[in-house]
Amino acid sequence: MSAGGHPTEIAILAYPRAQSAAIHGLTDLFVEASRISRRLAGDAKAPPALRVTHWRPSSDGSDLELSFDTHPGRPSRPAVVIAPPTLAGPPIPETIRPFARWMRERHDKGATLCSICGGTFVLAESGLLNNRAATTHWGYAEELARLYPEIHVDGDKLIVEDGDIISSGGIMSWTDVGLKLIDRFLGSAVMLATARFFLIDTAGREQRFYSTFSPKLDHGDEAVLKVQHWLQKEDGHQATLAAMALHAGLEERTFLRRFRKATGLNPTEYSQRLRIGKARELLELTNRTIDQVAWAVGYDDPGSFRKTFHKLIGLKPGDYRKRFSVTPSAS
Known part of the structure; x- marks a missing residue:
């Protein structure tokens, strides 16, 4: 719960190529965590602890507009902004710039930024990862390092948590990021109860457990x-x-x-x-x-x-x- 008794808002970006399953899965995860938080507190009538909003391009493509809100009618001030994973390869830079700009503006107002899998390219486009460590899907790590050479890319890590910025690797690591945010805002008891409800393994993992060696064969030598x-x-x-x-x-x-x-x-x-x-x-x-x-x-x-x-x-x-x-x- 944020200051003033209002729910903590988590904004999820519906950028081009973003995985719909992750957007809706994260929404379900946070909604259920709010319900579990009320149950553990013994107050079924308590206000929700988390609010989830979705953001898509505006009609002219110059900005973002609200497309979904679990608790509409309140001013939006995200405490967290999430760029979810992709399935069709890394997003095209030209299509994600409004989202990158929006992330930077929310970061300037105090929001924590999170990226998952190919969503790290959206975060990278904001410039906020320059000279910082980050991860993405192990299959995208080389491309991320090529496009954004000022980022310290670590494709072995499942999650790189650096205070106000969190990046994660594999497509399904949205569950890890979601639980990490629940732990941060609602505490470990709620996080563990949520993980049990969704049957999510909370044991530490790394991408290199799953990645395979893909040698470069197109070098021309x-x-x-x-x-x-x-x-x-x-x-x-x-x-x-x-x-x-x-x-x-x-x-x-x-x-x-x-x-x-x-x-x-x-x-x-x-x-x-x-x-x-x-x-x-x-x-x-x-x-x-x-x-x-x-x-x-x-x-x-x-x-x-x-x-x-x-x-x-x-x-x-x-x-x-x-x-x-x-x-x-x-x-």
Whole structure:
């Protein structure tokens, strides 16, 4: 509840390509949290704690207009503005500028800004993320960094909370952002009760648990591409610098320079990601022991495999298997 007894307003932006399911899902989440807040307080007649509004482009496209309000008739002063996720790829900059400007104006008046998945592009267009850390869907992270180079993009994080600005990654991370806001405005008891009602897992997650390695293949360097195809067939096995340079037909120093320029990784990092990707498949789909998985993907030292897996994925191999295995008897 905001000062003066009025509900805390949460504004959700219906920008082009915004996911309707997330807009309505967030609305349901906040409405239910208000109801749970009243129930836990023992006062069914208490005024609502949260107000949800939706905003769309005005008829001339120059500003935004109110399109939905859970508690109409009151002046609008959002405490939070949310740019929800997208499904059809990142939004086109020209179509989101009115929304970005609106977010900046509300931020100037004290609103906390949140972005989810592709919604981070809307927030980025406002300029408010310059020289700050942010995340987006792991598949969009490279494009976000290219379009907005002044942002410190961390595609591994599910949520980056920086006081007045919160960004999140995957499409379904709107549930995480929603619960975080409920916790902030209504407290942990209401947040946990809301999570239980919607069957939302509140345990800490990271995007890298789910993201897959997507190597750059459109760089135009045929010698490097030849090595990449070879490594893919070998799953990173036998990936010594000498073997890769020989396969590319290049001197080692020249190959190393061109490989890093083309892929953004050195050959060792690249082959590690391929091998760990194969290890994930084996952990998900087989009952092989961790040591057997390590040996299968080319690690002579299972301890080294465990450290590398944890570093890249954020979970130990055994914990990853418990979370993602599709083989019931896996252990």
